[in-house]
Structures are given as structure tokens and as C-alpha cells.
Amino acid sequence: MSGAAGWLDRRTGWRDFFRRHFTEARLPVGSDSWLSLGWVLVFAFALQIATGMLLLLYFVPAPEQAFESVGRIMSEVPYGWFVRLIHSHAANWMVLGLFVHLFHTALSGSYKAPRELTWITGCLLLLMVLGMALSGYILPWSQLSYWATTVVTASFRYVPFVGQELVEWVRGGELVGAPTFRRAFMAHVALLPAGLALVLVFHLALARRAGPAPPPVRGRTSSGTAPGAGIPFHPRFVLKHGIQIVLFLMLVFATVFFAPHLFSPLESFLAADPFDTPPNVKPEWYLLWAYQLPRMVPERLSLVLQGVAVTGLFALPFLDRGPARHPLDRPAATAAVLLALVALVVLTVLGYLA
Amino acid sequence: MRNDDDRGAPTPVADRRRALQLLLSGSAVGVAALVGWPVARYVQPAPEDEAASAVELPDDEIGLWDAKLIALRGRPVLVVNTGDGYEAISAVCTHLGCIVKWKKGRRQFFCPCHGGRFDVEGRVLGGPAPRPLARLEVEELPGRIVVRLA
Ligand code: HEM
Numbered sequence A: 001m002s003g004a005a006g007w008l009d010r011r012t013g014w015r016d017f018f019r020r021h022f023t024e025a026r027l028p029v030g031s032d033s034w035l036s037l038g039w040v041l042v043f044a045f046a047l048q049i050a051t052g053m054l055l056l057l058y059f060v061p062a063p064e065q066a067f068e069s070v071g072r073i074m075s076e077v078p079y080g081w082f083v084r085l086i087h088s089h090a091a092n093w094m095v096l097g098l099f100v101h102l103f104h105t106a107l108s109g110s111y112k113a114p115r116e117l118t119w120i121t122g123c124l125l126l127l128m129v130l131g132m133a134l135s136g137y138i139l140p141w142s143q144l145s146y147w148a149t150t151v152v153t154a155s156f157r158y159v160p161f162v163g164q165e166l167v168e169w170v171r172g173g174e175l176v177g178a179p180t181f182r183r184a185f186m187a188h189v190a191l192l193p194a195g196l197a198l199v200l201v202f203h204l205a206l207a208r209r210a211g212p213a214p215p216p217v218r219g220r221t222s223s224g225t226a227p228g229a230g231i232p233f234h235p236r237f238v239l240k241h242g243i244q245i246v247l248f249l250m251l252v253f254a255t256v257f258f259a260p261h262l263f264s265p266l267e268s269f270l271a272a273d274p275f276d277t278p279p280n281v282k283p284e285w286y287l288l289w290a291y292q293l294p295r296m297v298p299e300r301l302s303l304v305l306q307g308v309a310v311t312g313l314f315a316l317p318f319l320d321r322g323p324a325r326h327p328l329d330r331p332a333a334t335a336a337v338l339l340a341l342v343a344l345v346v347l348t349v350l351g352y353l354a
Numbered sequence B: 001m002r003n004d005d006d007r008g009a010p011t012p013v014a015d016r017r018r019a020l021q022l023l024l025s026g027s028a029v030g031v032a033a034l035v036g037w038p039v040a041r042y043v044q045p046a047p048e049d050e051a052a053s054a055v056e057l058p059d060d061e062i063g064l065w066d067a068k069l070i071a072l073r074g075r076p077v078l079v080v081n082t083g084d085g086y087e088a089i090s091a092v093c094t095h096l097g098c099i100v101k102w103k104k105g106r107r108q109f110f111c112p113c114h115g116g117r118f119d120v121e122g123r124v125l126g127g128p129a130p131r132p133l134a135r136l137e138v139e140e141l142p143g144r145i146v147v148r149l150a
């Protein structure tokens, strides 16, 4: 080994690390398409960091100027519309991808020993990405940003004991206002990206340590592949993942070019006005279920249901502990996951139509 | 457990080690508290500006059963002329904080978010709101009215 790469390698051992964990890591066949989704999500996170940093060059992080600066990004900055639309569209597709990734893991029983911590870090990632999407939503400071934030933060009031304090703490004051904006900005560009990167490293390291779960087989309980078996990561998996990343980009570009307003209802074109609530404020699609639920059951009950759902999500590997992985070999767990999925979809559709 | 060269010593090594560990974790907790308290205070909502807790209006500005939206310390307040006086009602809905609108025809406040309804004194008539709208103090003076935070 010679040259700069060799010099670096003798001091860091990166070649060996790279070979062991990437190019020559052996993975079982069969699960690659689903596995790719995970890498699509890693790519999407990187894309958000890149476009987010570009937005920061023109975005003015103060409530009186944010809306106007976003307008300038859209109409004056060369390709500003492109950067901004990629950031907001990819964010939405990323959330959808996360839900699919999660439900696939749940239905294929891949959260079982020894992968419980991979599942838990994954749930944390989901919550943090939802936090990213929510805090990002506030930043353009439009009517939609303002009122969706008002309603979402106000619903923390139903948290037992500390509800009212929590609402004011999150808002940084009694009503949504400049302190809320600054908190959201801090969370969106500093706290959450750093936290996400950290949890993501753990998630990936844990996933690699256990190896990918092979596709479940009826009546069998295999949870891993024999060491040394399987196909090297490079080139097969690199290509497979690459293809899905390209498909993801095609989806993002398709909506950016052909449906640029897909994720922006009318109220997102009006500057925030704390004195005028527009009719029909609704949160974004991934929160419609939480918006719809309290409209159908008493508010306290809906809070309890949400608490149970989130706790159940994190605790899934400890509730369904048997070795069986095929969905038909563990009907109770499968039924519970399917029920959650159906409830989520139905509530979302009802919330959309409401 | 005793160490060999420690035989007969008044303080066995294990005891000493435990004491040191206790001391160390004690100071770690102390340092964490010393850092944690200021940080917790720092991220607490800052106190609000105390300015402008009263607003004055000329008394011919609001027609009979009309309402005017004013800002009182940055909060929206609706002032309604009821014929024999004025009502000043906080426009922040007690449900999830949307801004209620005055419906002159029905003489009610109406919330656009989840359909909360309130009478002219802020009492809940329907919808999910848990509490009446806050009522503010109105002082009628010759030719003008003054709305105050109660
Ligand atoms: C998981 C990662 C991320 C997600 C899901 C996400 C999501 C969002 C969303 C939904 C918006 C509102 C888009 C709009 O309606 O305009 C937004 C805005 C913004 N984001 Fe992000 N974001 C992510 C990462 C980042 C990072 C890492 C940065 C900075 C380094 C960043 C900087 C910004 C800025 C400056 C805005 C305001 C400009 C605008 O509204 O267009 N974002 N983000």
C-alpha cells in the first residue's frame, strides 16, 4: 500500500474496517429489497442535511422575516425553489418510508432477539424524524405553520399532571410566538439533527452486529445466518441499494416537478397572523390520525390510546418474545400489528376527509 | 475482603475503596446538579413583557352588537357593544387556542377549529371547549372605554 491512502491506512486501519463492515460483509439473500429501504432512509437523511444547509444560506431565522425569506428563496434565489421543494418533499416521503420500514420489521418479526435494541433505536428515530418534520413545519411561519403548531402544542395539555406547564414550556410562553419559533429553529437545525445522527449510528451498528434478519419461513425460527455464509455486500447489495435510492429520488423529483404543491395547502401561502385562525386547520398527513382520534372518542381516552400505542410500539419485542418469526406462526402479534396499521390508515383517511 | 499486605490495618482496602467510590459518585451528582439547575432555568419560558395592559377606545367606534378585535399585551381580545354596555372577551379559545370569531346574527362567539360556541359573556354553549372564554374588565368613561387585564 502506498500513497496517501496507504499512509492513512497505516495510521487508521480504515481499509480493514471498510472491508469488514462494507465491501466484504456477508449478508443473507432474500431480504435485500426491504434492507434497501433502510439505506434509502439513510440517504434521505443525508439529503435533508445537504438541502437544509443550503436553505440556511438564505432563510432568516426570525419570525418577522422568515416568511418573506422563504418567499425570496422560492422566487428570487437561483434554484432556490428546487432546493426548498426537495427539502420539503423528501421530508414527507422520508416519513412515509419510515412507516413502511417499521411495519415491515414488525410483520416479519425482525425485532426479535437479538435485535430488540435495533427496534428500540428505530422507534426513537421515528419519533425524532417526526420531531424534525414538525419543527421544520414551523419555520416558514405561514398561517398553516402557526395554527397547526398552536393546535398540536395545545393538545399536550391533556398530558396528566404537568399538561399546562408542558404546553408553555414547549411554546416558550403562553401563546405560540417568537419564543416558539426560536425553539423550533434550534431543535430543527441543532438538537434533533445531532441527536438523530447519534441514534442512527447506534441503529446501524446494532443492525450490523446482529446481521440482517433473513426472510421469515413458515414453521422455522431462524434469526440469523451462519457466519461466513451469504453474499458479500459489494457489488450486489451496493447495486441493489443504489437502485432503490435512485427510485426514491425519482419519486421526490416527480412530485417536485409535477405536483409541487402536493404538501402545501392554501394556508401555507399566507403569512402567520396570530389574530386570525383560518378555517379547517389540519396538521400534515402523518399526524392526521392524531387529529382525527379525539374527534371520535373523548379527548382523555384518545390520549390514553395514543400513550398505549406508543408504549406498545417500543415494547413490542418484549411483548412478543417467542422464537417464531413468520407472521402466521404468531397470530396474536400479527393481528395486533395489522390492527394498528388498519387503524392508522382509516383514521388518516377520515381525518383527510373531515 | 482483605488484601495481604493490609492484614490488621484499621481500614480494609475494600472499605476504603467503597468510601472513595461513594465520594466520587456523590460529587458527580453534585456537579450534574450544579450544571443542570442553571440549564433548566435557562430553558424555562422567559417572563413576559408587562407593558400595555390597558387599551383605550372611543365609545362611538363599535356599532350595536358589533365586535372589534384589539390587542392587549399581544393577546387578541374581542370587544362587543351590547347596547347597555361593553363586553371584552379573550378571543383565545379555551379548547386548543384558535381565535374565536364574533357572529353578530347569533350573538355568539364561534371557534373555526372544532366548532366551539360561546355566549357574549364567554360562557360555553357547545363544542369541546372545557372552560368559558376569559372575561376582561371594561371601564366606561365619558366618550371612551378602557379595556384592562383583570
Ligand atoms: C430528518 C431530517 C429533516 C426533516 C424531516 C426536515 C423537514 C423539514 C420540513 C418539513 C420543513 C418545512 C418545509 C417547508 O414547508 O418549507 C423544513 C424546513 C427547513 N429545514 Fe428541515 N428537515 C430535516 C433536516 C434539516 C437539517 C439537517 C437542516 C439544517 C442543517 C434543515 C434546515 C431547514 C431550514 C433552514 C428550513 C426552513 C426553510 C423552509 O421552510 O423551506 N432541515 N425542514
Ligand code: FES
Binding pocket: B093, B094, B095, B096, B097, B098, B111, B112, B113, B114, B115, B116, B127, B128, B129
Ligand atoms: S380550538 Fe376552539 S373549539 Fe377547538
